[in-house]
Amino acid sequence: MPLTDDSTILVPIDVSVAEPPDQVILKLLRPVNIVVLGYYPVPKQTAPAHLKEDHEAEATERLANIVSTYARADHDVEDVLVFTKDRRDSLDRIAEQYDCDAVFVPGEAEAIGQILVPLRGDVNLERIISLVGDLGQASSAAVTLFHSVAEGTDPSQGEFILRGAADRLSEEGVDRDRVDWKLSEGGSPKRDIIDLVADYDLVVLGETEPSLRDRILGAVLTPILDEIEKPAIIVRDTA
Amino acid sequence: MSDRNGQLERNIGFLEAMTLGGGTMIGAGIFILPGIAAEGAGPASSISFVIAGFVALLAALSLSELATGMPVAGGSYHFVNRALGGFFGSIVGWGMWTGLMFASAFYMIGFGQYLVEPIPFLDGRALIIILGLLGLALIVGVNYYGTEESSQLQNVMIGAETAIVLAYVALGLFFIDPANLDPFAPTGPSGIIATTGIVFVSFLGFEIIATVSGEVKNPSRNIPLSMILSVVLVTILYAFVMIVTTGVVQYETLGGSLVPVSDVAVVFMGSVGVVAIVAAAAIAAISSSNSSILAAARVNYAMGRDELMSDWLNVTHERFGTPHRAIVATGAVTTVLIAAGLNIKSIVALLAEVASFSFLVSYSLVHVALVVFRRADPEDYDPSFTIPDVLYPAVPVLGIVLSVVVISQMAPIIILLGMGVVGVGVGWYVVYVRDHAIDRGLIDDAIFPTGDAYRVVVPVANPKTQRDLLRLAAATARAHADEKTPELVAVNVIQRAEPSPEQNIAAERLERQHHLLEATREIATEIGVSLRTVAMTGRHVDETILEAILEENADQVLLGWEGTRTRQGHVFGPNLDSVVENAPCEVCLVTLHDKTIGTTVALADLGPHSPSAARRAAEFATVDATVPTLLNVQQPAHDSESAVERGEAVLEEVAREAGLEPEEYKSEVVVADDTETAILETVNHYTTICVGLSERSDASRMIFGTIAERISQEATSNVGIVRGPPGAAETVVHPREEQLPK
Missing domain, CATH: 3.40.50.620 (HUPs)
Structure with a gap:
């Protein structure tokens, strides 16, 4: 059980390689509870139990080192070590098991100054806002809310959503002058987001429903993530 | 606090299990075997496939029950080893390993045949063998370096291959000349059965699902479903392919063909059909051979885990994380088998039939293992899929009988080679396993009786206290050295419970258990007392310990006790009370x-x-x-x-x-x-x-x-x-x- 009612974020870390913890991310995630998922990728050729036999000790040590850098007094840091052939399976399972609000996707960022938050109507809005609120409290980053409406629809609907979200953010303790919004009309929202991300240091976006094709072929990861290199936080859709 | 014990993810979903099992089965057999099958049984070869499919289905039923009861890596080997002990475990382990090598060689020669035949100016056995070896080298290389679970690519490939086979059947049905189907069974029943022995190799794909059952998500549902469904679907498909193949082209003409399916396809699909068939056959051969090498490595790992195989062979690669030595060893033997094709004309049928033999022997023992598990009814045996009462014991009995019938119709040379493979397993048991194995089956004693011993059973669970417990137990056992041989039996019980269908707890516990029992062996060697180890799984620890005491015919049981009284109605603790009360021997509870x-x-x-x-x-x-x-x-x-x-x-x-x-x-x-x-x-x-x-x-x-x-x-x-x-x-x-x- 988390110590606080702040959000819980799942942070995946590849424990098959030794990497120093990312200071930028450490700082960013200070105001939330963390579940560190140390995953050890297993090739198709090997039974996970087999690799575990050979590498559990070193993986455990690496994970312990990383977890100790995350440890703070006011928030929970839990950790899980998994030997897996597909980290997405483990991400899904552990996120569910630990009741995580969001999953962190590592990327390249020098510092977190600008956060992009694409919103899709009411879907998952409350969770996204409350998470951004948690993160915003501890940093001075500026937040840009983004929404896209289909061509020919009334843009005031989109404005309403953005304005409402901005209000909610200020209630969460993020100053109004740090919050900006962008409304796009027509075009592909996915393309818009990918283009926009270049100017930001972090994206916080809601999980998308997997399409039927994705379900059959097994690719549930948001396609946007494949095309951006910035860190992202995917807010889970548990409703 | 956090759980620092590494968890094991189950990554193989239903669809992946189907493509793994079904893909291997649809795979190479369908393209290579029809010629040989038509030669052996004429149009009735479709019946051979149905019989082979039926035998496979019986094995799949028994395997499903065993695999849902013990969903960890190893397949048939693991179940037989647990039920029947290291002797038969060694036979099945080696049988599966060599069977997979023979099958893999068979696929790769078929691969060579399909690539060489359509190109008129390329011909000759040597080229087929060279292509086969190149294909194998590619597969071994890829597996040495390791690949990610790229199920998408695999799904697409198997999907395309299946679509081509389906198109072949669907179109071909219109081109069947009824005259070709007469006589339907030119070689009579014995020819049909003899052909069954060759084509049985096509069905080993479902075994691959059992081999990776430690990685299958929601195993209680997906393992039985994918194994049984893939066998049934593939049997139906094979029967149709044979009817189309022998219906379109006269079976006597087919018999001489190395590439029967493309020879038939050219009749009604033209050169486009040939290209499609060749492509499908190549994909099929590669993917089937690949799965076989994967499965072989798993069998090796499982044998290593039970101390039936040397650890050296099972080391994972430092950088790639692959069991590279096992893969290379598999590849090396397969290379020799493919190369043997240079001198042996009917190499394809030979490889197929020896692989069939190995797996028929393995499946017979799997059926026996099922009966042993059911009869012994150990507490740990609680499969979520059980063969319905009306079909038990019909399934295992019929499975054994049919396997024997099929084997009996094989050529003497095949039986000789097959017995050679069995002999390798027996020899391995004698020179290696007997001194190493941790697991003791239920009937090992029947084969190699241990003599009259004063036996002290020591349940071990705590690495800190087990040394002292064993010392005390040894002292007790030695006090009877005058009349009986002192012998200790260390028992560890894994409590069964799987919290999430997507996590492989069973394998984690198994590993811990083996470490614990290995440690007890070391201690026993130090003390200089004879010790056997028994690994058990059960829902209730106390009942399982009692079962071990009974099975071992123990004279005494020596248990460690923390010394604290629990309040909830137990005297010594939930795991101890019933043992203290009911053990049919002397009991000593030790608090250190x-x-x-x-x-x-x-x-x-x-x-x-x-x-x-x-x-x-x-x-x-x-x-x-x-x-x-x-x-x-x-x-x-x-x-x-x-x-x-x-x-x-x-x-x-x-x-x-x-x-x-x-x-x-x-x-x-x-x-x-x-x-x-x-x-x-x-x-x-x-x-x-x-x-x-x-x-x-x-x-x-x-x-x-x-x-x-x-x-x-x-x-x-x-x-x-x-x-x-x-x-x-x-x-x-x-x-x-x-x-x-x-």
Whole structure:
């Protein structure tokens, strides 16, 4: 059980390689509870139990080192070590098991100054806002809310959503002058987001429903993530 | 706090399991075998495929039940090893490994044939072999470096290949010339059965699902479903392919063809059809061969896990994480088998048939394993899929009978080669397994009886205490060295429970268990006592330990006890009570407070278990070569003389019943008003105390006994609480109450 009612974020870390913890991310995630998922990728050729036999000790040590850098007094840091052939399976399972609000996707960022938050109507809005609120409290980053409406629809609907979200953010303790919004009309929202991300240091976006094709072929990861290199936080859709 | 024990993810979903199993089956067999099959049985070869499919279905049913009961890596090997022990485990392990090598070689030669045939100016056996070897080298190379679970690509490839086969069947049905189907069975029933032996190799794909069952998500649903469904679908598909193939082209013409399916396809699909078929055949051969090499590595790993295979072979690559040595070894033997094709004309049929033989033998033993598991009904056997009652024991019995029938129709040379493979397994057992294996099957003893032994069963769970427990057990067992061979049996029980269908707990626990048991073997070697280890799984630890005691025909069970009484209605604890109460042998519960065993004392009163306690004290004393003391405490009588005499009389009686000669023990009689306090004070002078349980009441509920309980709770020395052999309580002549002066 988390110590606080702040959000819980799942942070995946590849424990098959030794990497120093990312200071930028450490700082960013200070105001939330963390579940560190140390995953050890297993090739198709090997039974996970087999690799575990050979590498559990070193993986455990690496994970312990990383977890100790995350440890703070006011928030929970839990950790899980998994030997897996597909980290997405483990991400899904552990996120569910630990009741995580969001999953962190590592990327390249020098510092977190600008956060992009694409919103899709009411879907998952409350969770996204409350998470951004948690993160915003501890940093001075500026937040840009983004929404896209289909061509020919009334843009005031989109404005309403953005304005409402901005209000909610200020209630969460993020100053109004740090919050900006962008409304796009027509075009592909996915393309818009990918283009926009270049100017930001972090994206916080809601999980998308997997399409039927994705379900059959097994690719549930948001396609946007494949095309951006910035860190992202995917807010889970548990409703 | 956090859970630092590495978890094992289950990554293979239903669809991946289907493409893995079904893909391997649709794979190469369908493209290579029709020619040989048509030659062997004419149009009736479709019946051969149906019979082979039926035999496979029976095996899939038995395997499903076993695999949902034990969803860890290893497939048939693992189940047979657990049920029938290392001897048959070794036969099946080697049988599967070599069977997969033969199958893999068979696929790769077929690969060469399909690539070479359509190109007119390329011909000749050598080229086929070279292409086959190149293909194999590619597969071994890729597997050496390791690949990610790229199920998407795999799904697309298998999907395309299946679509081409379906198109072939669907279109081909319109081009069947009924005249070709007559005569339907030119070689008669024996030809059909003989062909079954060759084509059975096509069905080994479902075994691959069982081999990776440790990685299948939601195993209780997906394993049986994917195994049974893939066998059924593939059987139907094969039957249709054979009808189309022999219906479109006369079976005698087909017989000589190395690329039967493309020869038929050219009739009604033209050159486009040939290209499609060749592409599908190439993909099929590669993917089937690939799956076989993967499965072979898993079998190797599982054998290594059970100490049936050398650890050296199973080391994972430092950088790639692949079991590279096992993969290279598999590839090397497969290379030799492919190369043998240069000299042996009918190499394809030979490889297929030997692989079939190996798997028919393995599946027969799987059926036996199922019957053994069902009959022995160990607590750990709780499969979520069970063969319906109406089909049991029909499935395993029919499975064994049909396997034997199919094998009996094989050519003598095949049977000889197949027996050679079995011989490798037997030889391996003799030279390697017998000294290494941890798992002991239920019938190992039947083959290599261990002789008359004084057997002490020691349930182990805690690495910290097991050394001392084993030392005490060894001392006890050695005390009987005159009449019987001392033997210890270390038992570890895994409690079964799978919290998430997507996590492989079973394998984690199995690993811990094996480490624990391996440690006990090392300790036993150090102490110099013969020890066997028994790994068990069960829902209730106590029941499983009792089962082990029964199976081992134990003389004594020695258990570690933390010494704390639990409150929830248990006397010693939920895992111990039933063992203490029901074990059909002597029981000793040991609480360790002190590292040394040192001087020992037994509380000798007229309780029913006093003589056993005295014996234990004498036995434990041998650890540090001390002399045991028998202690009796009396309340002062009117003259103190008679109190001491009375105490000494009791001691002599207990010593006599315990079989201790007067020079083998020291006596101590204490006279005190408060006997309990006196006992507690006195016993603490010794490092190890043995005390009998008081008695049994009518309801057969054990009563701890106030003094035994106080000693166990308050003593600072090591405490052994002893219960004599069953029936000891009834043989007591003088109940304790009557003896104690009021």
